[in-house]
Amino acid sequence: MEKNNELRKAGLKVTLPRVKILQLLDAADNKHMSAEDVYKSLIDSGEDVGLATVYRVLTQFEAAGLVVRHNFDGGHAVFELADGDHHDHMVCIDSGEVIEFVDKEIEQIQHKIAERLGFELVDHNLVLYVKKKK
């Protein structure tokens, strides 16, 4: 679906900052960007946008399900475009490289664990820290 329609469908006006941020996340080499990353990138592209707007827009996008927010390591949150497919992350501790993966089995077990303890699984966060085999 085309981006502008996704915005309208989410009840958000099609404004320049919102369109630019969507485009940026779509085209980004680094799929996982912090608010600051997005802000700087837009400023560098000559856009006139405020950091507060970036935060507001990303938060709205998250609420609308257009974007996923990850709270990786403490400091700052990173955002990536929601592509419909859920996936987890593997981070190489040497190179910083981020690899995405999905494993049906793990997902199922997670559900079972939650159920077994009387809970309903709402979300999860799995990050594997790895290094290249020599």
Added chain:
Amino acid sequence: MEKNNELRKAGLKVTLPRVKILQLLDAADNKHMSAEDVYKSLIDSGEDVGLATVYRVLTQFEAAGLVVRHNFDGGHAVFELADGDHHDHMVCIDSGEVIEFVDKEIEQIQHKIAERLGFELVDHNLVLYVKKKK
């Protein structure tokens, strides 16, 4: 091993704040405390300690492997005493309750995933966000 020796072994002087914080984490009903939690608890116990010291001490304990820091969702880090046994966490998004669990199967699959992609699994972080079933 007795606490004071653990401190000495880590190259840390045995000071009142450090001892109190270790004791607190050891005796805590809630095993997962934020720096603020620890600070308030100590103040309530009549200890004269600074929040900055709590942060410094917890960071040192983490570096020494005495404590594990978790970056759950919600902006602030929580700490728990390292008990040697690895476990993952389940956080109730309604009550904030934290449940620990271990699942051999998930651990094995994680290894397989890393291996399959040519990596060696060094560490991982798994948090399930759940809510109580009605």
Added chain:
DNA sequence: ATGAATGCAAAAACTTTGCATGACG
């Protein structure tokens, strides 16, 4: 005694909010 550890306050890093102006539909 001497270097490390502490408390306090100030600063830093990240994110949210209030408000007047400007843009979308």
Added chain:
DNA sequence: CGTCATGCAAAGTTTTTGCATTCAT
């Protein structure tokens, strides 16, 4: 045109740092 969205600046949160004082060894 009436909102809704924006930019800026100011305030909120969480965590870190500078510095003089105190404490452990």
